[in-house]
Amino acid sequence: MKIIQVKDYDALSERACSFLVERINELENPVLGLATGSTPEGLYKQIIKKYNQGKVSFQQVKTFNLDEYVGIERTDPNSYYYFMKDKLFDHIDISLDNVQIPNGIAPDLRQECEEYEEAIQAAGEIDIQVLGIGANGHIGFNEPRTSFTSRTQVADLEASTIEANSRFFHSIEEVPTQAISMGIETIMESKEILLLISGENKAEALATLLTCDVTEEVPASVLKKHSNVTIIADEAACSVMN
Numbered sequence: 226m227k228i229i230q231v232k233d234y235d236a237l238s239e240r241a242c243s244f245l246v247e248r249i250n251e252l253e254n255p256v257l258g259l260a261t262g263s264t265p266e267g268l269y270k271q272i273i274k275k276y277n278q279g280k281v282s283f284q285q286v287k288t289f290n291l292d293e294y295v296g297i298e299r300t301d302p303n304s305y306y307y308f309m310k311d312k313l314f315d316h317i318d319i320s321l322d323n324v325q326i327p328n329g330i331a332p333d334l335r336q337e338c339e340e341y342e343e344a345i346q347a348a349g350e351i352d353i354q355v356l357g358i359g360a361n362g363h364i365g366f367n368e369p370r371t372s373f374t375s376r377t378q379v380a381d382l383e384a385s386t387i388e389a390n391s392r393f394f395h396s397i398e399e400v401p402t403q404a405i406s407m408g409i410e411t412i413m414e415s416k417e418i419l420l421l422i423s424g425e426n427k428a429e430a431l432a433t434l435l436t437c438d439v440t441e442e443v444p445a446s447v448l449k450k451h452s453n454v455t456i457i458a459d460e461a462a463c464s465v466m467n
């Protein structure tokens with residue numbers, strides 16, 4: 226894993242944007258894996274800026290999001306579908322036909338997971354997968370002790386994840402307890418991975434990731450077995466390491 230340390234969140238967002246735009250411009254039909262949450266918001270703002278400057282186009286880009294809450298309509302502002310449209314897709318020239326996000330209200334969730342896997346396979350591999358990390362080391366919604374051989378599945382969220390994500394909801398009771406998430410094996414099949422880590426509240430997670438053995442107790446530790454991972458972390462996230 227290669228680590229790029231930057232000063233702060235703005236620098237992280239800019240660096241991640243240059244990284245991604247460079248790849249998009251290099252590839253003929255880029256397939257991107259995308260994340261939601263607070264961490265990539267700045268990256269998406271930077272991408273929109275680059276798009277408006279005519280430096281990147283998404284006409285040939287396909288995207289797959291990591292996850293979606295179970296039981297939330299796409300029109301709900303807390304759905305990851307809504308998040309992605311609001312923060313990125315509505316502001317760039319991507320066709321929504323090329324955008325894939327699991328459907329958290331599918332009548333048959335197991336079938337939805339299978340079809341999601343099939344859609345990823347049909348698109349070829351994911352060229353570059355953007356990840357954030359949970360304070361508990363999760364990637365996607367693959368919580369500690371999720372099997373490294375997991376594929377897209379319905380995941381139960383840990384109490385700490387529900388609490389962390391309750392900041393987006395009116396009350397903690399409204400936070401879904403399950404999500405459809407790409408599996409760990411699915412994520413590991415991406416050709417390249419860009420892990421973004423920002424803020425003091427992620428410092429322990431980063432320090433643990435760098436020092437621990439590869440273990441299902443720390444889902445992100447699996448990334449040590451991937452041959453092409455870049456971590457961009459800001460100074461606050463590196464504060465326990467330094």
Ligand code: F6R
Pocket residue numbers: 259260261262263264265291292356357358359363364365366
């Ligand atoms: C989001 C996702 C999660 C987040 C993680 C960090 O699609 O899969 O793993 O990346 O929970 O979230 P933030 O960035 O809000 O701290």
